[in-house]
Amino acid sequence: MRMIVIFALISFFATGCTINKDLLFKSAPGFEYSAISQTTVSDYKIASNDELSIQLYPNGGERLLSISTGISSDDNNRYLNQTRNTITYRVKSSGTVELPEIGEIVLAGLTLEEAELSIEKAYSDNYHNPYVLLNVTNNRVLVFPGEAGQASVITLENKNTTVLEALALAGGVRSRGISSKVKLIRSTPEGREVYLLDLSTIRGLDEASLIVQANDIIYVSSNPEIASGYLTQITPIVSVFSSLSLLYAVIVGL
Structure with missing residues (x-):
């Protein structure tokens, strides 16, 4: 049994770096988000490939x-x-x-x-x-609602579609999603802007009412699944090792 525990600990450190690989658009510590201003809600400007x-x-x-x-x-x-x-x-x-x-x-x-x-x-x-x-005609936004495998491409049929409406069209924030950490990523002639929206409170309705533009990315940050991610990867390894240990014990006992 002690060998199984030791092997599990070794496997934890070996596989720990592969857990939560589905997380995207991570922000470095101290990252400065763009301020929401009148420019943020301005009309969409035509771009190449439209x-x-x-x-x-x-x-x-x-x-x-x-x-x-x-x-x-x-x-x-x-x-x-x-x-x-x-x-x-x-x-x-x-x-x-x-x-x-x-x-x-x-x-x-x-x-x-x-x-x-x-x-x-x-x-x-x-x-x-x-x-x-x-x-x-190719107005689209990408919505990542906070869970792997649930991303959606939303076609904007309404010029005044808001962030909240786009999230609703994508099925809403998923169970792993953090509604207080929603990133709106937008390309502008000056470069890429990243806005951090807090949709967890009533005050967040103002931010949720921002009009999305073509090619915007709405990314809902996810809660990391450290425990379940580790168990998912380590369980098959432990099962194999347990079977081998049992087989070894049977052979030695003969």
Whole structure:
């Protein structure tokens, strides 16, 4: 029995470094998190590799208004079909988008509203009072809810999706998750920002109401499973050793 205990202790130190390997995005001691400010809740800015759906209407969108009010005509039906079959355009690494008739236009770094105005201006020589509707079609956030194997990729169908809503879509904080240590990781033109959110109290509702942006990462820190992790790895080893010890005792007793 004493040999089993000694072997278990040796195995503990040998396997201890492999426990909780599922933990991601660890912060070094003294890590300075980004401060939540007005910039944090600002509108999303278009970035490289975004997929954009662009709809262009002349005469200030008059035709679109006719469609929405139910006025039927052959022209309206044609425009409606065009709306349903919207073409998407990818933002190149240079920050530009290749559009029909006008060629390349820089959109990276602009909000959706700014990009719509920029496209309208670019088409103003070709169309009378152009009206543009623009959407990012590959808006996604990654949510790690606090337990291995439960990560989700959430498609943002609503421009105003909050951190709390994104977590809810992913199934909420898991049993191992620490709701007081939720990291919001965001890429900006200036670099990567990491915000630490405390969603464990009512006061945390303000932080939970932050609007998520495309390519955000929401990571719920996890409670380490030292005991269960160790037992999971050491139990098979101890079982084998116990069987060998029993076999040895039987052989010696013969």
